[in-house]
Amino acid sequence: MRLLVIEDEPALGSAVLAKLRSHGHAADWYCALEDARSALAATDYDLLVLDLGLPDGNGLDLVRSLRSEGAKLGILVATARDQISDRIAGLSEGADDYIVKPYDLDELMARIDAISRRNPAYGGAVVTLGDVEIDLTRRRLSRAGAEIDLTAREWAVIELLARRPGAICSRSRIEDALYDHQEDIESNTIEVFISRVRKKIGRDIILTARGRGYRLADP
Numbered sequence: 001m002r003l004l005v006i007e008d009e010p011a012l013g014s015a016v017l018a019k020l021r022s023h024g025h026a027a028d029w030y031c032a033l034e035d036a037r038s039a040l041a042a043t044d045y046d047l048l049v050l051d052l053g054l055p056d057g058n059g060l061d062l063v064r065s066l067r068s069e070g071a072k073l074g075i076l077v078a079t080a081r082d083q084i085s086d087r088i089a090g091l092s093e094g095a096d097d098y099i100v101k102p103y104d105l106d107e108l109m110a111r112i113d114a115i116s117r118r119n120p121a122y123g124g125a126v127v128t129l130g131d132v133e134i135d136l137t138r139r140r141l142s143r144a145g146a147e148i149d150l151t152a153r154e155w156a157v158i159e160l161l162a163r164r165p166g167a168i169c170s171r172s173r174i175e176d177a178l179y180d181h182q183e184d185i186e187s188n189t190i191e192v193f194i195s196r197v198r199k200k201i202g203r204d205i206i207l208t209a210r211g212r213g214y215r216l217a218d219p
Contacts, residue, residue, distance in 0.1 A: 001046040001116060001159070002176050005029040006036045006062075007078070007094065008054055012101075016049065016078075018113075019105045021180075024152030024159075028180045032056045040066070044176060047074035049113060052081055052090070054075055059092055067094030074115040113137075116163075127162045129217055132163045143201055153178050154197050161206065161216045168211040 007013035008031040008061045020027040028043070030036055033056050039045075048066075052059040063075055077090045080092045080101040087174055096115045099108060117125060117137060127134040141148050141158060150158065160177045161169055174190050194214060198206055207215055 001025050001156075002025040002043065003047045003049060003112070004036065004039055004043070004045045005049045006033070006054065006059065007031065007049070007051045009051075015105060016108065019109065022152070023109060023154045026156070026176065026180050031058065035063055036062060040071075045073050046171070047076065047115060047178075049076050049078050049108070049112070052077060052086075053080040053200055060090060063090065063093045063095055074112075074117060076108075076111055078108065103116075127165055127216070131204055132201055134158060136162060141201065143166050148200050150197070150200065153193060154200070158201075159191050161214065165216055166218060168209045168213045168215045173213070 003025050005013060005020070005027055006014050007016060007029065007089040010031075013029050013031065017027055017029045028039055031041060031054070036048075036050075040048075050059045050062065057178070059077070059079070063077070066073070066145075075095045075097075077095045077098045078088075078101065079086070079098075082100045092103045096112050096118070125135070127136070131143050135141070136159060138157060139159075139192055140152060141155070156177055157174060160174060171190050174193075178193070194206060205217055207217055210216060210219050
């Protein structure tokens with residue numbers, strides 16, 4: 001997935017960013033609401049991890065604005081505000097979940113995974129294509145019952161396609177899912193990842209829509 005982290009504590013923001021990337025997610029990190037709004041306008045994010053007490057305003061204003069505009073991305077509020085009234089306000093304005101600082105990074109990842117599973121835009125938890133099974137909940141892929149090892153970014157490619165079965169995913173959308181704003185992308189990078197995945201699961205699973213992108217084969 002492509003995630004946006006808005007956190008003004010440098011040590012925590014850096015740790016969250018590293019954790020997300022270690023799980024194969026592309027993630028960007030900014031410290032202020034102004035930066036968040038600019039990033040959201042330029043990039044199609046799947047999920048937002050948002051602090052509330054930011055140097056240029058209240059993160060809850062951003063939640064309210066996104067939902068009023070019909071934004072479907074997942075929103076996880078991660079803040080030091082631990083009053084019940086704060087939690088109710090965050091969820092009422094449209095956040096999908098609320099976690100209080102200090103939090104464990106593994107719990108943060110579990111909550112992110114849970115939000116993604118609940119999002120109806122992501123489709124079912126298990127996608128079956130012939131003898132290939134893609135388990136989005138357990139982050140596992142198998143063929144004929146044998147589990148196949150994938151790197152974090154190889155899994156990110158499969159996950160992106162499997163969350164929208166049958167839909168064509170453009171090359172730029174795949175780039176967004178794999179790389180953050182600070183990384184340079186070579187011209188053939190996406191093709192290399194697609195080729196690696198095909199070697200592991202078979203060429204009949206990921207189909208090329210010439211000039212448009214890639215999609216999974218029909219079930």
